[in-house]
Amino acid sequence: DTSLAEVNSFSPSMPISPSSMINQYKFEDGPELRDLFITVDDPESHITAIETFITYRVVTKTSRGEFDSSEYEVRRRYQDFLWLKSKLEEAHPTLIIPPLPEKFIMKGMVERFSDEFIETRRKALHKFLNRIADHPTLTFNEDFKIFLTAQAWELSSHKKQGPGLLSRMGQTVRAVASSVRGAVKNRPGMFTEINDYMGTFSQKINLLDKIAHRIYKEERDYFNEMKEYGPIHTLWSASEEDLADSLKGIASCIDRCCKATEKRMAGLSENLLPILHEYVLYSEILMGVLKRRDQIQGELDSKVDALANRKTEKDLFSEEIGKLEDKVERANNALKADWDRWKQNMQCDMRSTFTNVAENNLRFYEECLATWESFLASQTVDLHVGEDSEDRP
Numbered sequence: 246d247t248s249l250a251e252v253n254s255f256s257p258s259m260p261i262s263p264s265s266m267i268n269q270y271k272f273e274d275g276p277e278l279r280d281l282f283i284t285v286d287d288p289e290s291h292i293t294a295i296e297t298f299i300t301y302r303v304v305t306k307t308s309r310g311e312f313d314s315s316e317y318e319v320r321r322r323y324q325d326f327l328w329l330k331s332k333l334e335e336a337h338p339t340l341i342i343p344p345l346p347e348k349f350i351m352k353g354m355v356e357r358f359s360d361e362f363i364e365t366r367r368k369a370l371h372k373f374l375n376r377i378a379d380h381p382t383l384t385f386n387e388d389f390k391i392f393l394t395a396q397a398w399e400l401s402s403h404k405k406q407g408p409g410l411l412s413r414m415g416q417t418v419r420a421v422a423s424s425v426r427g428a429v430k431n432r433p434g435m436f437t438e439i440n441d442y443m444g445t446f447s448q449k450i451n452l453l454d455k456i457a458h459r460i461y462k463e464e465r466d467y468f469n470e471m472k473e474y475g476p477i478h479t480l481w482s483a484s485e486e487d488l489a490d491s492l493k494g495i496a497s498c499i500d501r502c503c504k505a506t507e508k509r510m511a512g513l514s515e516n517l518l519p520i521l522h523e524y525v526l527y528s529e530i531l532m533g534v535l536k537r538r539d540q541i542q543g544e545l546d547s548k549v550d551a552l553a554n555r556k557t558e559k560d561l562f563s564e565e566i567g568k569l570e571d572k573v574e575r576a577n578n579a580l581k582a583d584w585d586r587w588k589q590n591m592q593c594d595m596r597s598t599f600t601n602v603a604e605n606n607l608r609f610y611e612e613c614l615a616t617w618e619s620f621l622a623s624q625t626v627d628l629h630v631g632e633d634s635e636d637r638p
Contacts, residue, residue, distance in 0.1 A: 285371035298322050301370060302319075323366070326345055327345065332386075336386060339537055341531060343377060345370070346369035429542045436580070443532055464510050494623060494624070501613075502616060537576075544569055
């Protein structure tokens with residue numbers, strides 16, 4: 246899955262042309278060239294009488310025959326991405342749909358519509374679309390194609406063609422009925438194992454996510470203290486002539502370590518935190534997928550029980566059971582294939598992320614160590630010079 250390497254492939258500060266996108270993907274993909282290239286960039290703020298919102302430019306370049314053109318450029322707001330996700334879940338209830346960033350942010354993190362918030366969301370939306378583009382089934386979804394190609398008014402018109410209120414109510418009623426029935430009687434062992442695995446995974450990834458955010462906050466507080474700490478030594482050196490060089494050296498070391506800390510914080514916020522939180526959201530999505538699979542299984546179990554208790558209408562029930570058996574088999578096969586793919590991608594993402602964190606930490610400590618060793622060496626030289634001058638007659 247090429248999207249694994251593409252956590253942050255495109256620089257947010259520079260608009261990306263379709264040609265440069267192709268060159269980058271060709272380099273990453275090697276002999277297997279992709280036929281769908283998407284980037285999300287150029288956020289714009291819109292202020293109306295009733296709301297303020299952000300739109301993002303979505304640029305698509307493709308060589309697929311089902312597209313009428315090879316290049317598209319549209320603008321989409323967050324609600325459009327939500328619509329696409331809901332349509333994918335509706336069309337593929339037992340496939341693992343990539344997560345979207347939450348609509349609301351955690352209190353105390355960043356302000357809504359701040360540059361930091363908008364850029365974080367842009368990256369997540371970019372990744373969301375590329376995860377879909379890389380998926381062997383979702384990439385050919387018709388609503389996905391419309392999302393990438395339709396102008397705003399066309400997309401608005403298409404949205405109105407969705408399922409009506411009664412259809413949505415029917416889906417809700419079936420979901421509630423399934424939950425009331427309780428545990429599925431004939432759930433295959435594989436899905437019980439997946440459910441148990443996800444319970445443990447969800448617990449661990451949520452804990453890692455919380456701790457990582459706490460570490461980042463502590464690192465940010467440490468960084469702010471360091472920025473005040475160094476200049477004090479410089480000010481002190483003005484009134485301590487004999488210690489001036491040492492104090493200035495200390496201030497210089499602190500300044501360099503401060504810059505190294507800032508780089509390490511950037512590594513955490515750009516690489517570790519987004520991946521951990523993405524998989525927090527993935528764990529919620531997977532639990533939802535398993536529930537939908539169980540719902541389909543529950544419908545089949547209910548019909549089988551009803552057939553066993555009825556002497557009439559057996560032909561009608563047998564036909565319905567046959568259709569439900571096919572539906573369950575399709576759902577099971579879809580989830581099995583997607584589960585294997587998701588787990589492989591998750592493990593690859595985690596290895597890549599943790600390796601990146603380790604490399605960043607090594608660079609940070611090596612840089613700080615070299616800085617302080619250089620200071621110690623200079624002080625040792627000064628000390629020897631002072632001792633030699635005292636020994637001379």
